Amino acid sequence: MKHPAKAAKGGNMKKYIMKHPVTMAIGILILFYSSIVRGGDMAGFDFLTYPSGAKYAGIAGCDFGVTGEVSAIFTNPAALQITPKTFGFAYARYLEGTQEGYGAFAMPKYKGTIGIGIKYLNYGTFKGYDSFEGYDVKDIASWGTFGAQNMVATIGYSRAMEGKSVGVSAKAIYYNLAGYTGTAVAIDAGGLITIKKYEGLTVGAVLHNVGVQTSKFDTASEKLPFSASLGGSYLLFNKTALLSAQVKLPIPDNDTANPTSLVSRIVKTVGIEWYATPSFIIRSGYNSSGKELDTGTGSLKEVITGLTFGIGIKTKVFMFDYAVVPMGALGVVNHISFSRSISDSKHKKADK
Numbered sequence: 001m002k003h004p005a006k007a008a009k010g011g012n013m014k015k016y017i018m019k020h021p022v023t024m025a026i027g028i029l030i031l032f033y034s035s036i037v038r039g040g041d042m043a044g045f046d047f048l049t050y051p052s053g054a055k056y057a058g059i060a061g062c063d064f065g066v067t068g069e070v071s072a073i074f075t076n077p078a079a080l081q082i083t084p085k086t087f088g089f090a091y092a093r094y095l096e097g098t099q100e101g102y103g104a105f106a107m108p109k110y111k112g113t114i115g116i117g118i119k120y121l122n123y124g125t126f127k128g129y130d131s132f133e134g135y136d137v138k139d140i141a142s143w144g145t146f147g148a149q150n151m152v153a154t155i156g157y158s159r160a161m162e163g164k165s166v167g168v169s170a171k172a173i174y175y176n177l178a179g180y181t182g183t184a185v186a187i188d189a190g191g192l193i194t195i196k197k198y199e200g201l202t203v204g205a206v207l208h209n210v211g212v213q214t215s216k217f218d219t220a221s222e223k224l225p226f227s228a229s230l231g232g233s234y235l236l237f238n239k240t241a242l243l244s245a246q247v248k249l250p251i252p253d254n255d256t257a258n259p260t261s262l263v264s265r266i267v268k269t270v271g272i273e274w275y276a277t278p279s280f281i282i283r284s285g286y287n288s289s290g291k292e293l294d295t296g297t298g299s300l301k302e303v304i305t306g307l308t309f310g311i312g313i314k315t316k317v318f319m320f321d322y323a324v325v326p327m328g329a330l331g332v333v334n335h336i337s338f339s340r341s342i343s344d345s346k347h348k349k350a351d352k
Helices: 004-009 021-038 054-058 259-264 288-293
Strands: 085-093 099-109 112-130 141-161 164-177 180-195 201-215 227-236 241-250 267-277 280-287 307-314 318-326 332-342
Touching: 054 085, 054 267, 054 280, 054 307, 054 318, 054 332, 267 288, 280 288
Parallel strands: none
Antiparallel strands: 085 099, 085 332, 099 112, 112 141, 141 164, 164 180, 180 201, 201 227, 227 241, 241 267, 267 280, 280 307, 307 318, 318 332
């Protein structure tokens, strides 16, 4: 009887069967959710593309121009512009106990901002079975339970200068399926520029997941979800609203020589956040990859797939965010995040 991980990696799905039908929906949800985030084919490290926190989920992951957030260490290191020390946490729950979240901390240091963070995705525990060609389901032999977890530890640095900022982050990546593990290292790099001629306009670019796998999952190699993004943001309504837009190009290794395929993989997102009051923010966004979940039934659940919604409550030191991401017939994913700044009368804005 084969080990579950070997059966899964062998490509024969008849050798990889879950106990309950609903647990199969988890795999579908994770695959489609990653498609909504970036589109394109799947990879073992695709959890790296998931929205980091409720604020970014509420604007469909369109984060250009959104600065001063501790979660920027996972999205665009150039936006990691923190004046007071800040820590934050986030949590999201999917089907059947699958959970995702992060913890992060950032502080002014070395004439910029330095941050650290840990992000995880836990698929829970499943009861698995092993089967063979020609056997009915009733003949399947159980090999017990197994789990699957992913984790990434990140350290980043951002430096803001007059009218622009740059940032870079390095990350160590780990994932585990039924005792089989894989690791990788990667960097993100980004830049933002404020256009002086047009007050309130910011443009930028980000490279995500430029790296390599350092140890294989069993005998299989996995590609990191490398992507390049271009985008911008513009302040509206007397600077009470921020409209952001971006295009993201996932770049699988096997399609780099096919321009038509590359263009078809472009994911377009737009998001807006509006300060209804100084303490209450309303957010919404749209991601073009939502069409991946539209089966053509015309139901409201599928019509709104691709749209995202969120709110935020802000005080002088606290920030609470909530977002809901419709997933068509699979339901919705709820995101919550929290951050707190720590005043330090002794620190300077630009530490030595």
